[in-house]
Amino acid sequence: MMKWGDDTSGRIAVAYVLVLACLFGLYLAFDLQRSRRDSLQRIETHATAALRWAEKGMDAMSVAMGQAAEAGAGACKGGSVAPQVLARLLNVPVGGITISSGDRPLCEWAAGEIAGTAVCGGDSGPAMLITRTQGNVSAEARIYPACMLAPFSLAIEDIQLRLMDLKPREPAAGPAPIVVIRSAHWPIKVEVTAQESWLFRRWVADLPLQVALFAVAALVLWFGPLAMLRRRLSVEGQVRAALRRGEFFLTYLPTVEINTGDWLGVEALMRWRHGRHGLLQPAAFIPWIERSPLIHETTSWVLHQAADDLARMNELHGELYVGINLPPTQLGDERVVDAALAAFGDDRLSLCRVMFELTEREAGDYASPVVQRVVARLRERGAQFALDDFGIGFSNLSSLHVLDVDFIKVDKTFIQELERRGSEPNVVDSIVLLAREFGVGIIAEGIETERQLDRIRRIGIRMAQGFLFFRPMELEATLAQLRLRAQ
Numbered sequence: 001m002m003k004w005g006d007d008t009s010g011r012i013a014v015a016y017v018l019v020l021a022c023l024f025g026l027y028l029a030f031d032l033q034r035s036r037r038d039s040l041q042r043i044e045t046h047a048t049a050a051l052r053w054a055e056k057g058m059d060a061m062s063v064a065m066g067q068a069a070e071a072g073a074g075a076c077k078g079g080s081v082a083p084q085v086l087a088r089l090l091n092v093p094v095g096g097i098t099i100s101s102g103d104r105p106l107c108e109w110a111a112g113e114i115a116g117t118a119v120c121g122g123d124s125g126p127a128m129l130i131t132r133t134q135g136n137v138s139a140e141a142r143i144y145p146a147c148m149l150a151p152f153s154l155a156i157e158d159i160q161l162r163l164m165d166l167k168p169r170e171p172a173a174g175p176a177p178i179v180v181i182r183s184a185h186w187p188i189k190v191e192v193t194a195q196e197s198w199l200f201r202r203w204v205a206d207l208p209l210q211v212a213l214f215a216v217a218a219l220v221l222w223f224g225p226l227a228m229l230r231r232r233l234s235v236e237g238q239v240r241a242a243l244r245r246g247e248f249f250l251t252y253l254p255t256v257e258i259n260t261g262d263w264l265g266v267e268a269l270m271r272w273r274h275g276r277h278g279l280l281q282p283a284a285f286i287p288w289i290e291r292s293p294l295i296h297e298t299t300s301w302v303l304h305q306a307a308d309d310l311a312r313m314n315e316l317h318g319e320l321y322v323g324i325n326l327p328p329t330q331l332g333d334e335r336v337v338d339a340a341l342a343a344f345g346d347d348r349l350s351l352c353r354v355m356f357e358l359t360e361r362e363a364g365d366y367a368s369p370v371v372q373r374v375v376a377r378l379r380e381r382g383a384q385f386a387l388d389d390f391g392i393g394f395s396n397l398s399s400l401h402v403l404d405v406d407f408i409k410v411d412k413t414f415i416q417e418l419e420r421r422g423s424e425p426n427v428v429d430s431i432v433l434l435a436r437e438f439g440v441g442i443i444a445e446g447i448e449t450e451r452q453l454d455r456i457r458r459i460g461i462r463m464a465q466g467f468l469f470f471r472p473m474e475l476e477a478t479l480a481q482l483r484l485r486a487q
Contacts, residue, residue: 020218031210035203040178043192047181051190054148054163057092058130058186061141064089065132068099068139075099075139076107085109085139093147095127098140106137128188149190162191238274239285239294243301247273250305251472252313254481255323255443258457258464263485265321265355266313267465268306269472270298290327290359296335299326303343309475310353316482323355325388331358331371337378344381352382357409358399359388366402375403386443391427400438408435412446412466418459419452432459 068075068085075085081097086109097109131140145163177191242248252266272280289298302324310322330336344350356378365371375385386407387399391414399405410431418428428444435442444456447466456464473481 024214027210027214032200032203035206036199039199039202043194044179044181047179047190047192050149050163051181051183051188054145054188054190055183055185057148058143058188060089060092061094061130061143062132065097065130065139065141066134068097069132069134069137072099072101072134072137073106080107081109093143095142095144095147097142100138100140102136145188162193163188236292236294239289239292239298242272242274243297245275247275248298248301249273249474250302250309251474252309252322252478253465253472254470254478255463255465256469258453258462261469263317263320263482264463265323265353266310266478267323267357268302268309268325270302270325290329295327295330296333296339299324299330299336300339300343303339307343309478312475312479313482314353316479316486321353321355321384323357323386325359326356327359328366328371331366331374332368334370334374334377337374340378340383341381347381349382351378354382355384355386355407357386357388358403358405366399389445391431400434400440405440407441407443409443409445409465410461415444415446415452415456418455419449428456428459428461432461 064085068081071082071085075082076099077083081099085097086094094109099106099108127142127144129140129142131138133139149163175193175195177193179192180189182189249271251269251271253269254266255264256262257264269282270286271282272285274280289295306322306324310320313320326336340351340354344354379385384406385403386409387403387405388409389411390408392411400408408431410428414427414431418426432442442461442463444461444464445466447453447456447464447468449468452466453464453468470481
């Protein structure tokens with residue numbers, strides 16, 4: 001099997017890598033923006049939760065101060081704030097509380113005086129005051145914003161959260177905040193600051209996974225859909241080069257009359273002597289060519305080469321026909337008629353020594369008007385038609401009627417089965433009966449043993465091909481055989 005590794009594949013690989021590099025660069029740019037946006041969204045969510053926590057504590061502090069102001073002297077006990085005032089504040093970091101009547105303090109409480117109460121030291125930055133007044137009694141609490149956010153400041157590394165009042169102040173030193181969340185109930189806000197490098201590091205941390213996913217997608221594309229495209233472009237380029245360099249050649253497989261051994265014709269078989277890979281097996285390139293855009297160019301080359309070679313053969317024999325393999329798809333292209341006439345001539349019966357053998361590896365719509373018109377034009381010049389490999393592929397009984405073929409070629413698999421089954425009923429018997437009903441000639445393919453030859457002779461088949469008679473030969477070997485037979 002041929003390995004396609006030519007310059008075309010190399011160029012495709014280079015182009016693919018360059019395109020991938022550009023796409024990956026764009027992907028990284030967009031992914032960096034996505035990562036930054038996701039990080040900011042996460043920080044914003046975190047900051048919003050912190051603000052809600054602070055609002056909840058300040059709400060509790062406001063209620064407690066309102067109750068203390070309403071209780072007046074009853075909120076004090078032994079010169080200190082009564083414990084019931086602090087009951088609501090167990091989870092609120094308080095710096096201190098003062099209850100006053102007018103300008104006279106009634107009692108005070110300092111952080112840490114009651115075990116279990118959340119405290120906040122006076123070294124935690126500027127304090128915020130929450131004051132509630134009832135009559136001439138006021139209750140005032142001092143809280144420190146930095147302490148309010150302590151549970152949240154440790155949740156995300158390398159960022160800073162600040163709870164601040166909304167009073168105008170000098171801009172803080174350091175980076176500008178990247179997120180600011182303002183309270184709807186209190187004159188406070190949460191600011192989050194972080195270095196831009198922190199956002200970049202978070203993206204870099206996820207980068208190996210992104211690279212791995214992109215690499216997997218690129219490999220799947222390369223070995224999946226692009227593999228077929230690479231093969232297609234590679235083969236197409238090499239076929240064009242082979243036509244230009246003359247790497248294609250024809251071999252000829254004789255069709256013999258089995259009772260006399262006389263040659264009736266030859267089947268032209270396309271072969272490829274590749275400059276790098278040597279002689280290629282037909283299965284490596286012919287099925288591809290039959291489905292490719294180059295089918296017309298290759299068929300035209302085969303027709304011209306076969307016409308030249310047949311002229312030389314018939315100088316020695318005079319009555320040989322040449323079989324040209326033709327995929328059904330070509331019958332829908334009227335260019336095949338022009339190519340045949342250009343190769344064999346435009347005389348009235350210029351194609352009388354040509355048999356088009358329809359290879360049925362793919363389905364063909366023989367009933368279409370275009371196909372019927374192409375067949376009619378070829379028949380006008382004397383061409384005959386045969387169904388190749390009859391019984392396998394897409395060949396069917398309707399082809400015999402729609403195309404009005406002249407011959408059917410029984411595939412070698414049925415011939416081999418015929419030998420194994422002996423005198424038992426077999427497919428070949430049925431094909432022979434069918435051919436006789438339609439008035440169609442039969443050619444047996446793949447005859448390799450005397451036993452197979454004897455069986456087809458007894459069934460009534462008179463024309464055959466196979467290694468028992470001859471193997472495919474290049475032109476000079478074919479001419480040499482004809483000279484021997486002419487002696």
